[in-house]
Amino acid sequence: MSSLTSHILPTLAQIERERAVKIWFAVESGSRAWGFESTDSDYDIRFIYLSSMADYLTVFPRRDVIENADVISPDALLDFSGWDFRKFLGLVTKSNPICFEWMQSTIVYQQAPIWSRVRQLVVPFFSPKAAMHHYLSMARHNYREHMRDGTSPSVKLKKYLYITRPLLCCRWIERDPTAGPPPMPFMEALNAAAIPDELRSELLALVERKKSGEELDEGPAVPCINGFIDSELGRLKTVANTMPEGRGDLRDLDAFFHEARAQM
Numbered sequence: 001m002s003s004l005t006s007h008i009l010p011t012l013a014q015i016e017r018e019r020a021v022k023i024w025f026a027v028e029s030g031s032r033a034w035g036f037e038s039t040d041s042d043y044d045i046r047f048i049y050l051s052s053m054a055d056y057l058t059v060f061p062r063r064d065v066i067e068n069a070d071v072i073s074p075d076a077l078l079d080f081s082g083w084d085f086r087k088f089l090g091l092v093t094k095s096n097p098i099c100f101e102w103m104q105s106t107i108v109y110q111q112a113p114i115w116s117r118v119r120q121l122v123v124p125f126f127s128p129k130a131a132m133h134h135y136l137s138m139a140r141h142n143y144r145e146h147m148r149d150g151t152s153p154s155v156k157l158k159k160y161l162y163i164t165r166p167l168l169c170c171r172w173i174e175r176d177p178t179a180g181p182p183p184m185p186f187m188e189a190l191n192a193a194a195i196p197d198e199l200r201s202e203l204l205a206l207v208e209r210k211k212s213g214e215e216l217d218e219g220p221a222v223p224c225i226n227g228f229i230d231s232e233l234g235r236l237k238t239v240a241n242t243m244p245e246g247r248g249d250l251r252d253l254d255a256f257f258h259e260a261r262a263q264m
Helices: 005-019 085-093 097-104 115-125 128-150 159-175 186-192 197-211 223-240 250-263
Strands: 022-029 043-050 078-084 108-111 154-156 218-220
Touching: 005 022, 005 043, 005 078, 005 108, 022 097, 022 115, 043 085, 043 108, 078 085, 085 097, 085 115, 085 250, 097 115, 097 128, 115 250, 128 154, 128 159, 128 223, 154 159, 159 186, 159 197, 159 223, 186 197, 197 223
Parallel strands: 043 078
Antiparallel strands: 022 043, 022 108, 154 218
């Protein structure tokens, strides 16, 4: 355990004490969960918490998030952000892909025994259609914002990873819409994708350079990666519209929330 990660569990415990909440689930998100962090990348700790009964039984507006500004963090590289469990369930009913991403993280800092039941309950709410549109929007935004839709001769090389990752997630969903959410690790999605060897080699080289601590700033555009992005953004838009929706029953989540709240 690094000197930084040794601060994570004590800080989560401090949040529980100071905010009178119970943290049920805490994971790593962002580049470290994706597997292409730099040596100085932030730790993006995301968590789900259950509030006190008094917080739910009130007519006054209440905050349902705990943001980094609310936390006394022992280091600037530790970024904490949490959602109230009721907010989380509400977003699950809308098949918010972020909920499912967090649950796919392979870096778990804290997990209550009851969370296994939560996992079972939310699975039917995953919508391949909503997820694919979400990932396409992410890729399209970054491509437009950082590479002028592929027309720029010089690009921020690390942004290729932030554009191709959601496209690989789309391919994962397309391959089998019944398989559930795509994996968080970039390499797992890359290994599952049937892509040309040249493209795979270029992406692997970028991952290795970023993980080694090399600054991936401006560099010449990589034609084979640009070609892949252009092709997939056009092709997958049509595919996304053919994907199925989620099929969860809201009553199941409501019943579980009442049960869990009564036991606390």
